[in-house]
Amino acid sequence: MRQLSLISALVIALSATSVMADDAKVLEKTIDAKSFSKLVLDVPVGEINVKVSKGTDINLVVALEPDDDWLGRSSDLSDAEISIRDDGSTLKLKVDLEDDDDVEQTWTVTMPADIAVSLNLGVGSIEIDDLTSDINVDLGVGEIDIDVDTSLFDSIKLDAGVGDTSIKGGKGRYERDQVLVTSSSQLHGQGKKELEANVGVGDIEVRDNQ
Structure with missing residues (x-):
């Protein structure tokens, strides 16, 4: 009897794993x-990871994982797709979903280093490595980590409404202000690009990778 109970429990566990796998979805483009x-990238909840590649293509991998609502129901991902808008020289991306606030989106973006980015995320984390272009990041709640050659930037400005900001390494005039729970950091250099990152609640760190 006990052996049958163990087998039944195993079957139920495997079934649950299968359902979880079916609920998730991966989009590639x-x-x-x-x-x-x-x-320009807009994401309500999740992670954005931007990496540099050789060539002229932008490669996207987006993992979608829905959260159950209070009735235990998950968002329907069957019709989810990457929305692409071409606004002249600006490429705007997002995932088309009815209940996007209930779906965690993990974006892995591999792109040329010299394309500027504007990343907007509601809740989650953003990581950027090795871009040589203008960078603008706006995050509601979470963490921002950026590794770049700071000598390429004329101005690096970081602001946290509640949290911490820091710029590690690099040359130039460095300023940091901490007032109660608010933090701001600036680095004035000799480059030509601009980097600005803002978070409502959370931390921002920029590291010089040279």
Whole structure:
């Protein structure tokens, strides 16, 4: 009897794992970016990871994982797809979903280093490595980590409404202000690019990778 109970429990566990796997979805897309100078990305909840690649393509991998509502129901991902808008030289991306606030989106973006980015995330984390372009990041709640060659930037400005900001390494005039729970950091250099990152609640760290 006990053996049958163990077998039944195992079957139920495997079934649950299968359902969880079926609920998740991965979207992939490759975009020829030769005609674009800026990428705009809007994500309600999740993670954004931006990495540099050789070539002229932007490669996207988006993992979607729904959260159950109070009735135990998950968002329907069957019709989810990456929405692409071409606004002249600006490429705008998002995932089309009815209940996007209930779906965690993990974006892995591999792109040319010289394309500017504007990243907007409600809740989660953002990581950027090795971009040589203008960078603008706006995060509601979470963490921002950026590794770049700070000598390429004329101005690096970080602001946290509640949290901490820091710029590690690099050359230039460094300023940091901490007032109660509010933090701001600035680095004034000799480059030509601009980096600005803002978070409502959370931390921002920029590291010089040279």
